[in-house]
Amino acid sequence: MVLSNSKPSNIQLSFTTADLIYAYVLSRMMYVVAKLGIADLLKDGSQHCDALASATNTHSDSLYRVLRALAGFGIFAETQPRCFELTPQADCLQSNVPGSIRNEAILRGEEYYYKPWENLMYSVQTGESAFEHLYGVDLYQYYEQNAVAGELFHKYTSHTSQEAYAPYLEAYDFSSIGKLVDIGGGTGNLLTAILEANPTMTGVLFDLPKSIDRVKNLGEPVSVHNRCQLIEGSFFEGVPQGGDAYLLREILHLWDDERAINILKHCHQAMKEQGRLLVLECIMPSGNEYSGVKVEDVHMLVVCSGGRERTETEFKELFKSGGFKLTKIIPIKNSRFSLFEGVKP
Known part of the structure; x- marks a missing residue:
């Protein structure tokens, strides 16, 4: 859910089933204030709606009505008539702060x-x-x-900071890996964090041409520049050869079993004989309790062709079909993710 990364709030909220019908209204309001950058405007203290409206080229009374409604959810607080300030639940709507969800709120809106x-x-x-x-x-x-x-x-x-990857580095010992290939690694933030923590390791960032071009334009961090190779291509056609370990972060849940197995088989064929497969994904929980993974699973249904979240059993079968034996499942602290390790049997 959108508020999952925000700071705890002492405001206790309860919702009826009828209230939940209007959940989309909350999402739309959060999109508007995120897009307008309201939280950034309040970082130095309370401001009147007239000032906020002037800064965002909006209608003051209409903006007030939105902020007043959000304040009922603990997102912003009205301190004086028509004056608002940040709350712990609104802090994460700022740009460039730890745990910021502003870009996510805009993207999903x-x-x-x-x-x-x-x-x-x-x-x-x-x-x-x-x-x-x-x-x-x-x-x-x-x-x-x-x-x-x-x-x-x-x-x-x-937007994820390098410090945010510390739990990944604590959960798994990467030190014995000589060459790590990050498949579909995007901007390479996680790969960079791993390389910085393991100075003898080399890395390969593999992604589609436009993603690799974007990384080239940004420039690799100086700390890993001489140890990271950028290779463009499609993991449905093949992956770079000769890695000691292959990393897939949030890749498999985007695809149906057939295509996910195809990706795993390419990794199996490309890696060294004693190579390892490292997969970062969420595990679908059982039972009737709320889980963001269950909601994300429906999101995969809507936006991805065949995408889905999987149970532990389904991951075991997926690994087996891809030619791997699942050897470890390690929960990542303070994260919804787990790290799955697979080896050639």
Whole structure:
């Protein structure tokens, strides 16, 4: 959920089933204030709605009504008539702060991203992606073809600070890996963090041409420049050869079993004989309790062709079909992710 990374709030909220029908209203309001940058304007203290409206070129009374409604959820607080300040729940809507979700709130609120959810019924009736039904291409092809959407997605995926990857480094010992290949690694933030923590390791960042071009334009961090190779290509056609370990972070959940197994087989064929497969994904929990993974699973249904979250058993079967024996499942502290280790049997 959007608020999952925010600081704890002492405001206790309870919702009826009828209240939850209006959940989309909260999401839309959060999109508006994130897009306008309201939290950034309040970082130095309380401001009157007139000042906020002037800074954002909006209608003061209408903006006030939105902020007043959000304050009922603990997102902002009205300190004096028509004056608002940040709350712990609103801090994460700022830009460039630890745990910021501003880019996510904007991304998920853009029309091209939420509109497929209006067609959830299509996905339920057909089992097919509502996104592809609407736009005729999959999500990543859409980003390739639409520069503004692609740049917004890039901002969302690249905002994570290097410090945020500390739990990954604590959970798994990467030190014995000589060459690590990050498959579909995007901006390479995680790979960079691993390389910085392991100065004798070399790395390969492998992704689609536009993603690699973007990394080249940004420039690799000086700390890993001489140890990281950038290679462009598609993991459906093959992956770079000769790695000691292959890393897949949030890749498999984007695809159905057939295509996920295809990716794993390419890794199996490319890696050294004693190579390892490292997969970072969420495990679908059992039972009736709330889990963001269950909601994300429906999101995969809507926006990705065949995408899904998987249970531990389903991961074991996936690894086996891809030629791997699943040897370890390690929960990542303070994260919804687990690290799966696989080896050639």
